[in-house]
Amino acid sequence: xxxxxxxxxxxxxxxxxxxxxxxxxxxxxxxxxxxxxxxxxxxxxxxxxxxxxxxxxxxxxxxxxxxxxxxxxxxxxxxxxxxxxxxxxxxxxxxxxxxxxxxxxxxxxxxxxxxxxxxxxxxxxxxxxxxxxxxxxxxxxxxxxxxxxxxxxxxxxxxxxxxxxxxxxxxxxxxxxxx
Amino acid sequence: xxxxxxxxxxxxxxxxxxxxxxxxxxxxxxxxxxxxxxxxxxxxxxxxxxxxxxxxxxxxxxxxxxxxxxxxxxxxxxxxxxxxxxxxxxxxxxxxxxxxxxxxxxxxxxxxxxxxxxxxxxxxxxxxxxxxxxxxxxxxxxxxxxxxxxxxxxxxxxxxxxxxxxxxxxxxxxxxxxxxxxxxxxxxxxxxxxxxxxxxxxxxxxxxxxxxxxxxxxxxxxxxxxxxxxxxxxxxxxxxxxxxxxxxxxxxxxxxxxxxxxxxxxxxxxxxxxxxxxxxxxxxxxxxxxxxxxxxxxxxxxxxxxxxxxxxxxxxxxxxxxxx
Numbered sequence: 148x149x150x151x152x153x154x155x156x157x158x159x160x161x162x163x164x165x166x167x168x169x170x171x172x173x174x175x176x177x178x179x180x181x182x183x184x185x186x187x188x189x190x191x192x193x194x195x196x197x198x199x200x201x202x203x204x205x206x207x208x209x210x211x212x213x214x215x216x217x218x219x220x221x222x223x224x225x226x227x228x229x230x231x232x233x234x235x236x237x238x239x240x241x242x243x244x245x246x247x248x249x250x251x252x253x254x255x256x257x258x259x260x261x262x263x264x265x266x267x268x269x270x271x272x273x274x275x276x277x278x279x280x281x282x283x284x285x286x287x288x289x290x291x292x293x294x295x296x297x298x299x300x301x302x303x304x305x306x307x308x309x310x311x312x313x314x315x316x317x318x319x320x321x322x323x324x325x326x
Numbered sequence: 327x328x329x330x331x332x333x334x335x336x337x338x339x340x341x342x343x344x345x346x347x348x349x350x351x352x353x354x355x356x357x358x359x360x361x362x363x364x365x366x367x368x369x370x371x372x373x374x375x376x377x378x379x380x381x382x383x384x385x386x387x388x389x390x391x392x393x394x395x396x397x398x399x400x401x402x403x404x405x406x407x408x409x410x411x412x413x414x415x416x417x418x419x420x421x422x423x424x425x426x427x428x429x430x431x432x433x434x435x436x437x438x439x440x441x442x443x444x445x446x447x448x449x450x451x452x453x454x455x456x457x458x459x460x461x462x463x464x465x466x467x468x469x470x471x472x473x474x475x476x477x478x479x480x481x482x483x484x485x486x487x488x489x490x491x492x493x494x495x496x497x498x499x500x501x502x503x504x505x506x507x508x509x510x511x512x513x514x515x516x517x518x519x520x521x522x523x524x525x526x527x528x529x530x531x532x533x534x535x536x537x538x539x540x541x542x543x544x545x546x547x548x549x550x551x552x553x554x555x556x557x558x559x560x561x562x563x564x565x566x567x568x569x570x571x572x573x574x575x576x577x578x579x580x581x582x583x584x585x586x587x588x589x590x591x592x593x594x595x596x597x598x599x600x601x602x603x604x605x606x607x608x609x610x611x612x613x614x615x616x617x618x619x620x621x622x623x624x625x626x627x628x629x630x631x632x633x634x635x636x637x638x639x640x641x642x643x644x645x646x647x648x649x650x
Contacts, residue, residue: 153330155327155330158327162330162331164331185331185333185334198327201327202327202334202337203329203337203338204337204338204339204340205337205340206337243333243334243337245333245336245337245341245342245343246342247342
């Protein structure tokens with residue numbers, strides 16, 4: 148199996164870990180090319196509402212039925228159908244976001260043009276427990292660039308584009324390495 | 327729900343995995359990067375060592391504290407550093423017993439090892455890797471030992487949770503009839519009957535603490551009802567009271583401030599228990615604050631006496647300032 152499936156006890160949530168070797172050329176917000184990917188699956192909207200804020204502070208979330216085609220999407224589909232045995236049309240998927248110096252979301256990845264993306268920013272939602280929930284594209288200051296075909300979720304500009312809208316600038320600045 | 331992966335932990339702490347890993351590695355190899363040692367004199371040439379935490383790590387600690395407070399609820403057996411627990415309630419719980427036995431854990435925070443923190447977190451449902459990472463982030467390493475540093479905001483919470491996990495259930499099992507109160511590193515065991523041997527209890531508790539946690543006990547005291555029962559800085563025989571010696575010394579300072587030369591009293595006060603005070607106004611302010619605290623442990627007449635003398639001292643100070 149080219150992914151690891153872990154169901155969280157007592158809740159309808161699962162974590163699918165895809166190793167670097169199996170992830171292919173898929174752009175994922177906040178996850179570099181050499182890192183393994185952790186994607187969180189929620190059985191339905193109720194599970195999402197109950198558990199998302201329990202799991203962490205900030206995520207990119209979308210409905211699984213809107214996921215763009217890619218190798219990872221196929222693996223997630225297999226995990227949902229075979230391991231979790233959930234209805235794919237009901238499932239939501241989320242990727243935890245990390246923060247870097249200055250309170251920006253860590254979204255640096257290579258250009259999305261050369262590859263497929265795990266999210267579409269016009270449908271994906273950015274959830275941040277401290278500042279609220281936003282549609283990624285509507286909140287992005289590069290909205291026009293996107294409409295001109297210049298960028299998509301997962302490129303470096305996302306961090307810049309979303310920074311002015313949602314950053315709380317609370318990430319500690321002392322004693323940390325440069326990212 | 328505990329963060330299930332390192333990335334989710336980083337997410338909860340509004341930082342990134344790379345930084346968490348960097349800090350954890352450095353804390354193991356070179357804790358001095360994040361902690362500076364401060365020695366506070368305890369008298370008789372002895373020192374209390376506390377650690378000043380670097381701002382980056384201190385911020386992380388406060389976020390970890392917030393996270394752990396949410397994930398690991400208190401069992402109700404800790405009476406210090408817990409939200410909603412008042413000293414007066416704790417004192418009421420301990421007052422008016424036939425026998426009170428008390429002891430201290432020696433170097434409490436330093437005695438709580440990283441291993442104990444890890445095991446406690448695992449017990450509460452944290453995955454092994456995450457429990458270890460959190461424990462590493464919260465502990466300091468000196469030589470071969472990793473332990474909770476005194477001075478970090480998260481240490482009181484973790485020491486309480488470790489005690490609740492390792493010690494409190496065993497104490498309750500050993501003495502179900504006693505009222506057990508653990509106030510940080512002070513343990514008080516109160517019995518309603520005077521047929522219990524305090525010395526025996528001390529022996530059993532010391533062994534139990536040693537076996538369950540590996541901590542050493544000191545300052546052990548057996549206080550039957552016919553002697554003064556001291557705990558939490560109060561006298562607990564019938565109801566919680568301000569100790570007489572403390573009351574008399576406070577009364578003397580206030581009386582002298584009201585009736586004698588105030589600068590002379592300030593010089594005396596600096597030597598006898600108010601070392602940081604620089605002016606008479608500061609001293610009166612400090613006494614006022616202390617009186618607000620002690621009000622709950624004083625009788626009405628004693629409080630009124632102190633308060634009226636303090637008002638006289640304040641008026642005198644104002645007049646002297648206007649003249650000067």
